[in-house]
Amino acid sequence: MSMMTSKREQRRAYWLLVLPAVLIYYAVLAFPTIFSIILSLTNFNGGKVFGSQMDFVGLKHYVRMFQDQYFWIALKNNFLIILISVFGQIPIGFALAYILFRRIIRYEGFFQTMTYLPNTISTIVIGVMFQSFFSPYGAFTQLGKMIDPTFENTLMLNPDMAMIPVLMVILWMYTGYYMIIFLANMQKIDQSVIEACRIDGANEFQTLRYLILPALSGVIVTTAILAISGSLKSFDLIFAMTAGNPARRTSVLSLYMFDNAFRGAPDYPLANAISTFMVVLSFLLIIVVRAVEKRFGGRE
């Protein structure tokens, strides 16, 4: 085999292996992402996608979006979900992982399995289930009446409170996810270092503070990033549980976009502006998290 044919064969093999994945990926993910940005700057609203006349209208649809009160409600709810993740799921998940990791209790396999269980069930099933659970006709009303006979369950009807059950379910569903991530990374820490720490007289709290936490600072950043992108991805649960109601007070950005694109008369440009905003926001937030890490963390 001469050197030339070998090089040519190598190149052919490379493209043969790589091209199918590249073509599909670019067709269904990369191109549509860019296409969405382009559409958000035009007045294209249906009709033939390829080859029809599109006029660029600049940032008009973004202005419309920022003037829409429902946009701000949805954005606020996305931030509420990020907050419940960062200050609820992540610390609770960390604490639970630590308890399992230090083998403070037995049956850790069982408890681990149970805590992660809600993650495996279809979000749609969970959404519909909790819709019925928290509805005035559901179990929650009767549970409330057991404590206080005059209890009136308006959780899902009251626009000011409707996010509470949604956030509770989000906490219920995903805490186990963060626990699994923390636990897997704690198990990478050398056990003998922890033993040495304990023999040197460090108590449980000091071991946690000066050994485990610093070792996991990178993982905490990763979970924060996951929480942010996860929050922006949240759609199924709210779609099934409240559909954004009452009065669209439990809407999130993805649902707000969906409503504009697929409910009633389609408004594709606005929907594309919303999704572009979401992509930009998620990258911005991730940059912020990384900056915070550089500033305060980075003891790895």
Added chain:
Amino acid sequence: MGKEIRKKNGIALIYRALTYLVFGIITFLTIYPLLWLVISSLKTTQAFQMDRLGFPNPLFFKNYPMAWKIGHFDVLFSNSVFYTIITTIVVLILSFAASFGFAKIPSRATGFLHGSFVIGILLTLQSIMVPLFLMTNAVGLYNTRLGILIPYIGIGLPMGIYLGTEYIKSIPDALIESARIEGAGFIRIFFSIIAPMTKPVAMTLAIISFTGIWNEFMLINILASKEAIKSLPVGILKFSGALATDYGKQFAALSIGMAPMLAFYALFHKQITQGVSAGAVKG
């Protein structure tokens, strides 16, 4: 000294009891809504309206066959199995083939192409919903199985290529070189040497893809309106809309929808949790 230790043990005991209590509560909170769902599915709707918490007496099983029939669960099940298995197999093959190319065959294109896949892990699906809907309509794939499979495969590829490339990089070059000297082409090397060696990461990826596609809702909800090609999650939603007040059947439908994943989790909980932590190592 002796007193000191006993005191310490006493505190430790209290701590341990507290942690048991915490995990006991969490386990209860996890199980209770699911148990409530199954219990309620064994009541008639009237019995449920009378008592929304208690055990059914007598047990009423008829909700299940009725929900199965109304929901067309036979169709939903076979569709879900179809989408999940085909997607998982194709994602495994395509992403590991590309990973092999990226990891072991030097090319100037690798940096850009591989990088664009890694960015894909962070992209939100919402950002492609509208264009994808318009595109599938434009090319005549709306409401077809192929029009659902192709996006499913596409969204599975970034994670597959990320995990696959990392893994295949760690396979020694010498193995490939010696096969090259014996005259084997790259494609043959991929199928006979590389593919069998990727078993552990293939398992992880298969689990991630399997659970992801089985539960996927957002895309199929906009890409399929025909009953015959819908999957479980879309089909189940019917019990929340028009049939929302028929609680008995709704709970039975939800229980049916929940059962396969619970069984899958019971069988593979170790691999699933491993897959989750492997998939999370990014950002």
